[in-house]
Amino acid sequence: MNELDRIADLQHRIAILEDMRAYQELYHLLFDRLYRFSFSFVKSREAAEEIVSDVFIKLWQIRSDLKKVVALKVYLYTITRNFSINYITRHYKHQVVSLDGMEDLFVASASPEELAISAEMYQKVQAAIRDLPPQCRAIFQLVREDGLKYKDVAAIMDVSVLTVRNQVAIATKKLAAALPATLGKRIADSARFSHS
Template sequence: MKAYSQLYELLFEKLFCFSLSFVKSNEVAEEIVSDVFIKLWTIRGRLHDIENLTDYLFKITKNFSLNYITHHHKYPKVSLDDISFDLTSAVSPEDIYISSEIVARINEIINRLPSKCKMIFQLVRGDGLRYKEVASILNISELTVRNQLAIAAKKISEAVPPSLVGSLQARRTEM
């Protein structure tokens, strides 16, 4: 136990700085180094198999730091209000049949939607994700996804006059 304490005092600061260079957070780096020493304590019976204990501890620290980054930054927390989308560049085969006036009006309405509503609309309608997938990605309920899509659909339908929709349907039947 005394040797473990001395090793902790000897290497904690170095391992902390090393981990900090990866994770950029004092609290997280401190937690990682504590986890490294916990790991060391749990494998204390196999320490005689390790040739260079310092190198081994640095490798564990690196791995724990990279694991932290992978798990906690895979889906970084970003405010939905700070994200902007340009939906005008997405062209689907259906857009070919819609007049440029309708497309312009729909895109204008979509771009005026609140950020979260616009993002949900893009993920479901543009990227083809299911409600459950979008809910998981954005950490919201499926009901919220459904409600936001209903809001988007309502705003779009209110913006496109029935006369334009009627002329579009007439053109499709002529083709």
């Protein structure tokens, strides 16, 4: 069963059967990705964890309405984005936020390709990603790290598919320019085979 089918099955079990095990399975399946997504906005581990926990609490509270939700994964990302923006509005109006420890967030979900890159190169990639403008970084991470399709990212970020495509292209160019020639070329080449 692919991930989307699995999520649809869990959604059905939560909405119709009020199945707590299905809810816990969905939580474990998506928590880390939603946490990284929230962190990309709020820049606080504790706040991101609290936000994603609140998202799942809300999900359980509205479980009977889930049968009306067409794409639960997109829906959860959208709620996470909204909760994160609300948090920023309340807490970060004029604060400068440290990005220390950002590399730890990606180690847990490192792909085999990332593991093949030396630690130094990995740090350079992460530094280049951190240097992207906030919206560009969030879109890039949703597409490249979370594997979402452009139309899903557009719905989550409340922008057009063209904006998503352009932001991924901008991010790819900036990363390719910021990194050593061989790795930069690899990133630029991978952009040709992106999700649409």
